[in-house]
Amino acid sequence: MSDNDTDEFHKAMRGTKPLRSEPRAPATKPRPKPKARFTKADEREVLNESLEDDIDTIEHGYGGALRFRRQHVGKRTMRKLQRGGFGVQAEIDLHGMTLDEARPRLADFIEFSVSQGKYCVRVVHGKGLGSGERGPVLKNAVNRWLRRWDSVLAFVSTRQVDGGTGAIYVLLQKQ
Numbered sequence: 001m002s003d004n005d006t007d008e009f010h011k012a013m014r015g016t017k018p019l020r021s022e023p024r025a026p027a028t029k030p031r032p033k034p035k036a037r038f039t040k041a042d043e044r045e046v047l048n049e050s051l052e053d054d055i056d057t058i059e060h061g062y063g064g065a066l067r068f069r070r071q072h073v074g075k076r077t078m079r080k081l082q083r084g085g086f087g088v089q090a091e092i093d094l095h096g097m098t099l100d101e102a103r104p105r106l107a108d109f110i111e112f113s114v115s116q117g118k119y120c121v122r123v124v125h126g127k128g129l130g131s132g133e134r135g136p137v138l139k140n141a142v143n144r145w146l147r148r149w150d151s152v153l154a155f156v157s158t159r160q161v162d163g164g165t166g167a168i169y170v171l172l173q174k175q
Contacts, residue, residue: 065165066143069154073171081169082156086120088169089113095126095166099141106145114151114172122158127166139166146170 069078080086092109094102106123113121123146128136146152146168153171158164 065157066139066168067156068143068147068152073154077171078154078156081120081154081171084159084162084169086169086171088120088122088162089118090116091122091124093124094138094142095124097138099138102138102141103145106142107149110146110149110151110170110172114175117175119172119174121170121172122162122167123155123170124163124167127164142168 067078067082090109090113092106094106097105102125109121109123123142125139125142126136128139146155151173153173155168155170158167158169162169
């Protein structure tokens with residue numbers, strides 16, 4: 001701006017009064033920071049689920065092979081089970097079911113198999129490929145359920161020809 005422009009501006013403004021300024025918004029308490037209620041609830045739920053899993057589940061990783069044995073089950077027995085050395089006497093296919101459908105069916109199957117004197121059964125749970133980012137939901141649930149039932153002595157993921165990591169051989173307690 002030149003001096004001439006400044007003079008012209010002052011001439012144009014001669015006789016005007018400045019407007020009184022008022023606050024744009026009434027003075028209020030500062031707003032509290034937003035809290036992500038659902039995010040915190042989700043984090044709590046994930047933490048609770050992670051605490052349900054034991055070290056075997058965490059170390060093998062979701063989507064990997066499953067393996068569990070009670071303390072009194074020997075390593076030779078586990079090796080034989082892993083190699084498919086026990087004859088499978090019954091089988092149940094759970095994949096494609098919801099958790100609410102699968103749990104009672106699996107419980108009934110295990111209970112019935114034990115009552116019939118069956119020693120080795122196969123449970124097909126699927127690999128969880130249709131579960132997307134959630135990972136193998138049914139597989140992980142079957143892993144948790146079987147560990148809690150006293151009639152289950154041990155289980156391992158099956159050989160590739162019997163379903164690989166989408167199924168497990170389960171050793172049952174004799175009645």
